[in-house]
Amino acid sequence: MGRQCITEVGLWLPSLRPGVEEWQQMLSSLGQLYVQGVKVDWLALDREYSREKVALPTYPFQRQRYWVESSEGSDKTTTKHPSATASSPITELLDRGDYQQLTAMLSEKESLTAVEVVQQLIHLHQKAVAQTALRDCLYHIEWQIKPLDVASEKPSQDGQWLIIGGEVTVTQKLAEQLEQKQQSCRFVKELPQDYSELLQLVQQETELPLVGIVYLNCEEVTSHEEVLSQTETTCQSLLELLQALLQDESSNPTKVWVVTAGAVALGEHPISVAQTPLWGMGKVVSLEHPELWGGLIDLEPSKDVESQMEYLITELLNPDADDQIVYRREERYVPRLVPSSPSTSKTFKAEPTGSYLITGGLGSLGLKVANWLVQQGARHLILLSRRGLTEETEAAVAALQEAGNKVSVMSADVAEITDMERVWKQIQAEEKPLKGIIHAAGVGRLDTLEELTPEVWEAVLRPKVKGGWNLHQLSSSENLDFFVCFSSIASVWGSAGQAHYAAGNQFLDGLMHYRSSLGLPGLAINWGPWAGGGMVTAEAEEWLAQTGLETLSPELAISALEYLMSADQVQVTVSQNDWSHFKAMYALKRPRPLLDLITVAAERVEAKTEQAPNLQQRLEVVAETQRSELLRQILQEEVALVLDLPITSRPNPEVGFFDMGMDSLMAVELQKRMSKLLGVNLSSTLTFDLPNIEKLEKYIIDQHLVGFFKPETDEDQQEESFLETNLLAEIEQSSDQELEGSIDQILESIID
Numbered sequence: 001m002g003r004q005c006i007t008e009v010g011l012w013l014p015s016l017r018p019g020v021e022e023w024q025q026m027l028s029s030l031g032q033l034y035v036q037g038v039k040v041d042w043l044a045l046d047r048e049y050s051r052e053k054v055a056l057p058t059y060p061f062q063r064q065r066y067w068v069e070s071s072e073g074s075d076k077t078t079t080k081h082p083s084a085t086a087s088s089p090i091t092e093l094l095d096r097g098d099y100q101q102l103t104a105m106l107s108e109k110e111s112l113t114a115v116e117v118v119q120q121l122i123h124l125h126q127k128a129v130a131q132t133a134l135r136d137c138l139y140h141i142e143w144q145i146k147p148l149d150v151a152s153e154k155p156s157q158d159g160q161w162l163i164i165g166g167e168v169t170v171t172q173k174l175a176e177q178l179e180q181k182q183q184s185c186r187f188v189k190e191l192p193q194d195y196s197e198l199l200q201l202v203q204q205e206t207e208l209p210l211v212g213i214v215y216l217n218c219e220e221v222t223s224h225e226e227v228l229s230q231t232e233t234t235c236q237s238l239l240e241l242l243q244a245l246l247q248d249e250s251s252n253p254t255k256v257w258v259v260t261a262g263a264v265a266l267g268e269h270p271i272s273v274a275q276t277p278l279w280g281m282g283k284v285v286s287l288e289h290p291e292l293w294g295g296l297i298d299l300e301p302s303k304d305v306e307s308q309m310e311y312l313i314t315e316l317l318n319p320d321a322d323d324q325i326v327y328r329r330e331e332r333y334v335p336r337l338v339p340s341s342p343s344t345s346k347t348f349k350a351e352p353t354g355s356y357l358i359t360g361g362l363g364s365l366g367l368k369v370a371n372w373l374v375q376q377g378a379r380h381l382i383l384l385s386r387r388g389l390t391e392e393t394e395a396a397v398a399a400l401q402e403a404g405n406k407v408s409v410m411s412a413d414v415a416e417i418t419d420m421e422r423v424w425k426q427i428q429a430e431e432k433p434l435k436g437i438i439h440a441a442g443v444g445r446l447d448t449l450e451e452l453t454p455e456v457w458e459a460v461l462r463p464k465v466k467g468g469w470n471l472h473q474l475s476s477s478e479n480l481d482f483f484v485c486f487s488s489i490a491s492v493w494g495s496a497g498q499a500h501y502a503a504g505n506q507f508l509d510g511l512m513h514y515r516s517s518l519g520l521p522g523l524a525i526n527w528g529p530w531a532g533g534g535m536v537t538a539e540a541e542e543w544l545a546q547t548g549l550e551t552l553s554p555e556l557a558i559s560a561l562e563y564l565m566s567a568d569q570v571q572v573t574v575s576q577n578d579w580s581h582f583k584a585m586y587a588l589k590r591p592r593p594l595l596d597l598i599t600v601a602a603e604r605v606e607a608k609t610e611q612a613p614n615l616q617q618r619l620e621v622v623a624e625t626q627r628s629e630l631l632r633q634i635l636q637e638e639v640a641l642v643l644d645l646p647i648t649s650r651p652n653p654e655v656g657f658f659d660m661g662m663d664s665l666m667a668v669e670l671q672k673r674m675s676k677l678l679g680v681n682l683s684s685t686l687t688f689d690l691p692n693i694e695k696l697e698k699y700i701i702d703q704h705l706v707g708f709f710k711p712e713t714d715e716d717q718q719e720e721s722f723l724e725t726n727l728l729a730e731i732e733q734s735s736d737q738e739l740e741g742s743i744d745q746i747l748e749s750i751i752d
Contacts, residue, residue: 011032011036013029013032013033014029015029030045088124088125088128088132089105089124089128090102090105090121090124090125090128091125093105102121105124106120106121133556133559134556134559134560134563135341136576137528137552137556137560137574137575137576138339138340138341138342138560138572138573138574139337139338139339139340139492139572139573139574139575140337140338140340140569140571140572140573141335141336141337141338141492141571141573142335142336142337142338142597143264143266143326143333143334143335143336144333144334144335144336145331145332145333146322146332146333146334147332148314148315148318148320148332149320150314150318158182158183158208158211159183159184159208159209159210159211159212159252160183160184160185160186160202160206160208160209160210160211161175161178161183161184161185161186161210161211161212161213161214161316162185162186162187162188162198162202162210162212162213162214163175163185163186163187163188163213163214163216164187164188164191164192164213164214164215164216164237164241165188165191165215165216165217165234165237166216166217166218166259166305167218167219167305168189169306170216170218170305170306171187171189171216172187173305173306173309174187174214174216174309174312174313175187177309177310177312177313178313178316181313181317183317184206184208186202186205191233191234191237192237195240195241195243195244195245196244196247196248198244199244199245199248203250209250209252209254210250210252210254211252211254211255212254212255212256212257212294212316213241213245213254213255213256213257214257214259214316215238215241215256215257215258215259215278216259217230217234217258217259217260217275217278218259218260218261218275218299218305220261220262220272220274220275220301221272221274224469224473226274227273227274227469228465228466228469230274230275231274231277231461231465231507232458232461232465234274234275234277234278235277235278235281235457235461235503236454236457238258238278238281239281239449239452239457239499241256242256242285242289242292242449243449243450243452245292246289246292246449246450253291253292254292255292255293255294255319256285256292256293256294257294257295257296257297257315257316258278258279258282258295258296258297259297259298259299259312260272260275260278260279260296260297260298260299261275261298261299261300261301261305262275262298262301263275263276263278263279263298263510264279264298264326265510265513265514265516265517265570266298266326266328266333267300267302267328267329268302269300269301269302270514270517270518271510271513271514271517272301273507273510273511273514275510276506276507276509276510276511277461277465277503277504277506277507278296278503279296279298279324279491279506280490280491280494280499280502280503280504280505280506280507281499281500281502281503281506282295282296282323282324283296283324283490283491283492283493283494283502283506284449284490284494284495284496284497284498284499284502285449285499286323286494286590287494287495287496287589288448288449288496288497288499289449290589290590293323294316294319294323295315295319295322295323295324295325296323296324296325297311297312297315297325297326297327298325298326298327299311299312299327300327300328300329308327311327311332321590321591321593322334322593324594334593335594336593336594336595336596336597337492337493337573337594337595337597337598338597338598340569340572340573342563342564342567342568342569342572343567343568344563344566344567344568345566345568346566347566348376348562348565348566349376349377350373350376350377350378350435350436351377351378351435351481352377352378352379353379353432353433354378354380354432354433354434354435354436354481355380355381355382355427355430355432355433355434355435356373356378356380356381356382356434356435356436356437356438357382357384357427357434357436357437357438358370358373358381358382358383358384358437358438358440359384359414359437359438359439359440359441359463359467359471360384360385360439360440360441360442360463360486361381361382361383361384361385361409361440362383362385362387362388362389362390362393362396362397362409363385363440363441364530364532365440365486365530366383366385366438366440367393367396368554368557368558369438369440369558369561370383370400370407371400372558372561372562374400374403374405376562378405379404379405379406380405380406380408380430380432381400381405381406381407381408382408382410382423382427383397383407383408383409383410384410384412384414384423384441385409385410385411385412386411386412386413387411388409388411389409397409408426408430410423410426414439414441414463414466414467414470414471415462415463415465415466415467415470416466416470417466417470420470420471420474421474424474433478433479434475434478434480435479435480435481435482436480436481436482436483436484437471437475437480437482437483437484438482438484438486439467439468439471439483439484439485439486439508440486441463441467442463442464442486442501442504443459443460443462443463443501444460444498444501445459445460445498445500445501446497446498447497447498447499447500448496448497449499452499452500456500457500460500460501460504461500461503461504461507463504464504464505464507464508465504465507468485468507468508468511469511471483472511472515476520480520480521481521482521482523482565483512483515483520483521483522483523484523484524484525484561484565485508485509485511485512485522485523485524485525486525486527487505487508487509487524487525487526487527487571488501488502488505488526488527489526489527489528489573489575490502490505491503491505491506491508491509491526492526492573493586493592493594493595505526508524509524509526509571511524512524512570512571513570513571516570522570523564523565523569523570523571523572524570524571524572525560525561525564525571525572525573525574526571526572526573526574526575527552527557527574527575528549528550528551528552528573528574528575528576528577529541529544529549529551529552530551530552530554530557531551531552531553531554532553532554546665547581547582547585547664547665548577548578548579548580548581548582548583548584548585549575549576549577549578549582550576550577550578551576552574552575552576556576557574560574579595579598579599579600580600581668583595583598583600583684584668584671584672584684585664585665585668586684587684587685588664588667588668588684588685588687588688589685589688590685590688591684591685614677614678614679615631615634615677615678615679615705616705616708618630618634619631619705619708620708624708624709624710627708627709628709631697631700631701631705632653632693632697633650634677635653635693635696635697635700636650636651636653636693637650638670638673638674638677639651639657639660639662639670639693641673642662642666642669642670642673643660643661643662643666651693652693653692653693653694653697654692654693654694655692656691656692657670657687657691657692658687658691662687667686667687667688668684670686670687671683671684671686671687674686674696678700678704680704
């Protein structure tokens with residue numbers, strides 16, 4: 001109508017059209033405006049919608065499939081706020097319109113502004129939801145008795161063994177026992193200065209392969225200097241050994257076993273805290289280089305090591321899937337992660353007359369904890385930081401002080417004993433008794449074993465090991481209500497690229513158990529990654545979600561802290577996981593029994609109008625002579641899809657999956673696709689046990705398609721070998737001109 005009345009206007013665009021959806025018409029008109037040169041804010045248009053970039057064909061003869069895949073069933077994991085869809089007593093009261101109950105739950109302050117009312121209701125709702133969500137986030141390690149199933153007395157492999165460290169009597173006894181089992185053995189009394197030279201020397205002395213290295217560290221130390229010295233020396237030496245093995249060009253894999261005595265808090269004997277970092281380090285080695293890893297063995301600390309030699313020999317020569325073993329009272333224990341529900345006997349409240357120390361106090365986590373302590377009644381806070389105040393942190397500290405709290409910011413390095421002695425004098429001068437310590441200082445880095453240097457190792461361990469030990473020593477005479485260490489999941493199940501971080505946090509875990517054995521307060525919280533600050537960037541958060549590890553919202557984490565401060569456990573893990581995905585990723589390179597007791601909910605099967613035929617049905621419709629070719633084609637297509645290759649690009653069956661560019665996430669996806677294709681649950685280690693299409697095909701035929709293929713006989717193999725030999729001989733006897741002609745014929749047949 002407008003176009004008919006005003007004919008001079010160049011372009012009329014409708015917003016509505018009969019028979020066309022409103023949104024579709026609006027987009028069409030918007031597109032025409034853009035073509036006419038009008039600037040469109042496309043980012044603003046797409047802000048509320050999920051989009052996916054699709055590559056379009058550039059040439060008509062590529063013959064590639066360009067259907068846009070449906071987003072339904074996508075398994076991308078996103079971190080959700082715990083209160084996004086959950087209900088709480090607040091929402092229930094709002095639904096009922098019960099303003100009297102809501103009013104009763106608010107602050108006792110006489111008059112509240114509308115904004116303050118809303119803020120309090122939001123806080124109460126988030127706290128209630130977080131407490132409910134905690135049930136799925138708390139775990140602890142349970143040590144269970146599991147005898148070693150020794151199928152045969154014969155060792156899994158004969159060869160040379162190298163024993164490093166330990167007391168001379170222990171190493172001699174172990175060497176004698178190994179030699180009685182027909183194993184060649186050599187031991188080194190002192191920790192070597194050059195492991196590469198030692199490995200070369202061992203390999204030159206005998207033709208037997210070096211099959212195992214036993215790294216002994218069973219000495220117990222308790223003095224301040226000895227604990228720090230042994231921690232540094234033994235870890236650095238083990239790192240040098242592992243790096244030398246990684247640089248060694250020997251084709252035979254050598255397994256490293258770390259043996260301790262009392263490094264695990266199990267039984268009545270106090271933990272040997274100086275040995276604990278080796279366990280954190282070992283958990284990461286197992287993830288990064290399973291081909292080099294034997295395991296961790298912790299012997300009974302109250303008995304001499306020589307009397308436990310039988311257990312040690314049995315573990316070394318007959319290993320099973322468990323690579324963390326503890327012996328106590330002649331029983332063999334292995335760790336299993338289990339859900340935790342600690343009992344609480346009190347409600348935590350801070351003392352207004354006491355003072356509270358937070359290391360890393362100006363960091364993101366430290367400031368969140370400071371705010372929470374104020375909410376719990378604390379009025380005197382000491383925030384410790386190496387860097388001191390910045391513009392950003394100054395505003396946060398000022399906000400704490402506005403409420404009438406005294407906040408002291410002290411610049412000090414928690415790992416320097418002289419700095420901490422100065423801090424302690426200042427605390428004592430304030431005449432406000434120190435009632436609690438929260439040790440949240442830390443340095444987060446990602447460095448593989450190959451990349452680690454002594455300087456980087458020391459930088460990451462200092463705040464955890466030296467810092468934690470300094471705080472313990474200085475506070476031992478204080479009447480503390482709590483001593484909380486912010487540890488990490490890295491020391492529970494390991495974290496690739498964080499051997500140093502796992503070692504440092506394992507020390508804190510052990511330190512809290514050590515304090516508990518002395519009757520002192522101690523709590524280690526093995527945190528999963530926190531959202532909204534801390535050490536996790538937005539990119540890292542997205543990657544973690546893809547591995548099945550979700551970030552903890554600050555509300556959920558603080559709720560966990562409040563709950564655990566009133567609980568009766570020394571060590572608790574707080575982590576949000578998509579266990580179905582995380583377990584598959586975790587056990588990608590070798591079995592991981594640690595998570596065997598974590599149940600995984602069955603995956604939801606989406607309803608489809610047409611069920612795609614499974615692999616057996618697809619093979620049944622073709623002749624037996626064509627099945628092998630069809631199976632290989634199907635496997636090539638599955639691998640191509642996982643690698644995001646063009647559908648017409650068929651991967652070479654003999655090339656390794658990881659040589660093609662497959663990463664750990666892709667490996668899990670391939671395992672899931674193959675499980676769905678076969679209708680069975682395949683092992684998480686599928687791509688490592690069967691590293692290319694050719695081996696995967698043979699495994700499927702032998703194990704899951706029995707009867708579909710004619711068994712290969714010795715005659716078939718001989719005929720194949722005969723044909724291959726004749727073909728090679730024919731090629732060797734042909735001239736270059738004849739070979740070029742044959743290649744041309746092959747290429748022409750392919751093109752035709």
